[in-house]
Amino acid sequence: MSTELSERQDLDRSGAAEEQPDICSGAAGSRMASVAEYYAGKSVLITGATGFMGKVLVEKLLWSCPEVKALYILVRPKAGQSMKQRVSDMMKCKLFDRVREDNPDFHKKIIPISSELTQPGLSISPEDVEKLSACINIVFHCAATIRFDEPLKHALQLNVIATQELLSLAQRMHHLEAFIHISTAYANCNRKHIDEVIYPPPVEPKKLIESLEWMDDGIVQDITPRLIGDRPNTYTYTKALAEYVVQQEQDKLNIGIVRPSIVGASWQEPFPGWIDNFNGPSGVFIAAGKGILRTMRANNDAVADLIPVDMVVNLTLAAGWYTAVHRPKTTLVYNCTTGGINPFHWGEIEHHVISSFKRNPLEQAFRRPNANITSNYLINQYWILVSHKFPAFIYDLFLRLCGQKPQMMRIFNRLHKAIGLLEYFSSQDWEWNSENMNMLMSQLTPEDRTAFNFDVRQLNWPEYIENYCIGTKKYVLNEDMSDIPAARQHLRKLRNIRYTFNTVLVVFIWRVFIARSQMARNIWYFVVSLCFKFLSYFRASSTLTN
Numbered sequence: 001m002s003t004e005l006s007e008r009q010d011l012d013r014s015g016a017a018e019e020q021p022d023i024c025s026g027a028a029g030s031r032m033a034s035v036a037e038y039y040a041g042k043s044v045l046i047t048g049a050t051g052f053m054g055k056v057l058v059e060k061l062l063w064s065c066p067e068v069k070a071l072y073i074l075v076r077p078k079a080g081q082s083m084k085q086r087v088s089d090m091m092k093c094k095l096f097d098r099v100r101e102d103n104p105d106f107h108k109k110i111i112p113i114s115s116e117l118t119q120p121g122l123s124i125s126p127e128d129v130e131k132l133s134a135c136i137n138i139v140f141h142c143a144a145t146i147r148f149d150e151p152l153k154h155a156l157q158l159n160v161i162a163t164q165e166l167l168s169l170a171q172r173m174h175h176l177e178a179f180i181h182i183s184t185a186y187a188n189c190n191r192k193h194i195d196e197v198i199y200p201p202p203v204e205p206k207k208l209i210e211s212l213e214w215m216d217d218g219i220v221q222d223i224t225p226r227l228i229g230d231r232p233n234t235y236t237y238t239k240a241l242a243e244y245v246v247q248q249e250q251d252k253l254n255i256g257i258v259r260p261s262i263v264g265a266s267w268q269e270p271f272p273g274w275i276d277n278f279n280g281p282s283g284v285f286i287a288a289g290k291g292i293l294r295t296m297r298a299n300n301d302a303v304a305d306l307i308p309v310d311m312v313v314n315l316t317l318a319a320g321w322y323t324a325v326h327r328p329k330t331t332l333v334y335n336c337t338t339g340g341i342n343p344f345h346w347g348e349i350e351h352h353v354i355s356s357f358k359r360n361p362l363e364q365a366f367r368r369p370n371a372n373i374t375s376n377y378l379i380n381q382y383w384i385l386v387s388h389k390f391p392a393f394i395y396d397l398f399l400r401l402c403g404q405k406p407q408m409m410r411i412f413n414r415l416h417k418a419i420g421l422l423e424y425f426s427s428q429d430w431e432w433n434s435e436n437m438n439m440l441m442s443q444l445t446p447e448d449r450t451a452f453n454f455d456v457r458q459l460n461w462p463e464y465i466e467n468y469c470i471g472t473k474k475y476v477l478n479e480d481m482s483d484i485p486a487a488r489q490h491l492r493k494l495r496n497i498r499y500t501f502n503t504v505l506v507v508f509i510w511r512v513f514i515a516r517s518q519m520a521r522n523i524w525y526f527v528v529s530l531c532f533k534f535l536s537y538f539r540a541s542s543t544l545t546n
């Protein structure tokens with residue numbers, strides 16, 4: 001950005017401050033606006049609003065900041081659905097029930113803007129650019145590709161180049177007060193201790209973008225492992241580059257970066273257990289609940305740094321407020337994590353997930369939920385063979401015999417690919433500094449601390465995991481809670497099948513042994529005669545005492 005533009009931006013920023021003296025002074029004695037008061041009359045731009053976190057952000061803004069003026073959301077048409085249709089479907093979602101009940105016209109505040117983030121200028125029409133430049137006060141940038149197997153070029157396009165484009169657009173916004181970028185706590189997962197600072201990028205993003213431009217996809221695929229180095233995937237790598245790109249604009253914009261760890265189902269808002277996807281641990285929980293996943297490589301004692309989506313959204317909104325009102329001199333990074341404050345471990349998660357799915361079973365489970373997590377590669381391979389591949393083979397054989405298409409092996413192959421990509425995160429520990437998160441909490445009024453609660457000390461993990469598992473059943477798999485008795489009956493049937501199968505197997509193996517080996521026969525006769533002697537002795541001694 002030119003110096004001239006930068007000066008204009010500075011003027012704009014001070015202009016915004018003049019408009020709300022009570023809000024922006026920050027001086028002792030003057031009343032600071034509460035979070036909801038701050039958002040009153042503001043126009044907010046949100047990217048990724050159709051995603052998991054974006055939807056919760058939109059809902060919370062409408063619910064807790066009812067005076068917000070308008071929410072502009074960047075949406076693309078997708079899977080044969082127009083942008084309008086997608087937004088209208090989104091607003092029918094159960095997530096918006098309480099907002100709908102409170103204000104049936106809530107949709108009037110949501111203004112969709114057509115945008116494909118991977119296109120130049122984010123493919124926003126010139127008229128929309130004008131509109132956004134004139135009215136937006138706060139930007140929340142949530143959109144990203146979170147796939148772990150995304151080709152580098154695409155991940156770079158969306159997570160880095162689109163962020164750059166959005167920052168350029170933000171610089172044209174005359175009344176912008178804050179730009180909040182959603183990163184990930186794993187952007188620097190190649191470090192063990194992660195402070196709330198932006199680390200030097202693995203490579204200068206501009207140079208990487210320029211060099212990848214001329215390479216075909218094959219070459220990029222070949223060099224990707226060398227480029228990402230000690231990071232596990234293109235997602236964490238490009239998110240690290242994006243942080244650097246955002247930081248570069250800190251002199252021109254008022255920026256905050258939120259780094260959530262593993263975002264899970266909602267804790268309390270709008271209701272406990274809301275989740276709508278298979279990402280992160282959710283897919284693993286479902287696979288375990290269905291009795292498909294029996295083993296996974298994870299460290300029982302490693303911290304499972306899950307954080308509920310509503311807490312992330314509350315912190316994000318508070319960060320927007322703080323950035324706009326207090327205008328910190330440099331970009332503040334908020335590590336939004338639980339491990340350092342209220343740790344819970346993968347071993348405990350496993351225990352609670354399994355017992356929760358036994359109490360509230362999923363429909364048509366393949367086997368009874370029972371999973372073992374281990375950090376030992378060989379033990380894990382053994383259980384994969386015995387508890388995944390063998391039952392899948394038997395089941396597919398059964399399907400073939402019934403004239404149906406085999407499917408279990410295919411499902412297991414997909415599951416193995418997915419858990420293979422997650423193992424990196426479940427097998428080790430990280431330590432995140434969360435001073436800024438604590439500082440932010442201390443800046444909130446007691447009322448705001450309740451309305452925008454991100455105090456992770458209040459999380460009761462067993463209760464949260466129970467609601468999470470029920471949430472996957474209700475909102476991801478769309479199963480009815482009234483079917484639970486039938487699902488329990490099905491689990492009992494599976495247990496009886498297992499007992500019968502195990503008994504038949506043992507008897508069969510024993511018969512085969514006895515028929516073929518003199519030694520097995522000798523052991524058998526020895527055990528039987530021992531039992532017989534013991535019984536006779538027991539009978540004789542009981543007759544004597546009588």
Ligand SMILES: CCCCCCCCCCCCCCCC(=O)SCCNC(=O)CCNC(=O)[C@H](O)C(C)(C)COP(=O)(O)OP(=O)(O)OC[C@H]1O[C@@H](n2cnc3c(N)ncnc32)[C@H](O)[C@@H]1OP(=O)(O)O
Nearest residue numbers: 146147148149278279280281283284288350418422425426
């Ligand atoms: C009891 C045990 C306790 C221990 C428990 C340890 C948990 C240990 C978690 C660590 C978690 C770290 C998380 C890091 C923190 C972030 O950064 S969180 C952001 C994380 N990002 C993600 O989780 C995305 C990961 N997912 C992916 O990269 C891709 O979906 C995958 C896994 C490579 C699969 O790609 P694909 O084969 O092309 O499949 P995709 O088109 O995505 O989906 C195909 C189908 O599978 C479903 N699916 C997708 N993912 C899954 C899944 N994981 N499982 C099942 N189905 C899935 C989809 O819904 C879809 O269904 P249909 O629409 O076809 O019906």
Ligand SMILES: NC(=O)C1=CN([C@@H]2O[C@H](COP(=O)(O)OP(=O)(O)OC[C@H]3O[C@@H](n4cnc5c(N)ncnc54)[C@H](OP(=O)(O)O)[C@@H]3O)[C@@H](O)[C@H]2O)C=CC1
Nearest residue numbers: 048049050051052053116117118142143144184260262263
């Ligand atoms: N989920 C998690 O566990 C964690 C997430 N994060 C971060 O939080 C943010 C939100 O994640 P989450 O909500 O889970 O992700 P989702 O995948 O659920 O949502 C991604 C959003 O980005 C949008 N998007 C993707 N590609 C494009 C595109 N080309 N043009 C326009 N929009 C696009 C999607 O729109 P569409 O519906 O059209 O696809 C969707 O709204 C991300 O920045 C992520 O890195 C950080 C830590 C953990």
